Amino acid sequence: MGTDDSPQSYTLAEPNPEPSPVPGCAECLAIAVRRRNARSGGDFSGASDANVVLMTHLSEDHQ
Numbered sequence: 001m002g003t004d005d006s007p008q009s010y011t012l013a014e015p016n017p018e019p020s021p022v023p024g025c026a027e028c029l030a031i032a033v034r035r036r037n038a039r040s041g042g043d044f045s046g047a048s049d050a051n052v053v054l055m056t057h058l059s060e061d062h063q
């Protein structure tokens with residue numbers, strides 16, 4: 001006893017939060033579409049690559 005390390009507050013944790021496209025921005029939309037197409041095609045590395053591109057775009061153009 002005394003070694004209870006079962007995770008309790010685990011259910012609401014978001015494991016990998018994704019950047020959201022800014023409404024009205026064509027470039028955000030294009031990246032989001034690419035991400036969705038990659039994921040629906042089973043290309044998860046392509047999807048995470050699109051996330052990196054989107055995060056870079058957000059920090060550079062939507063500061």
Ligand SMILES: [Zn+2]
Nearest residue numbers: 022025027028
């Ligand atoms: Zn944008």
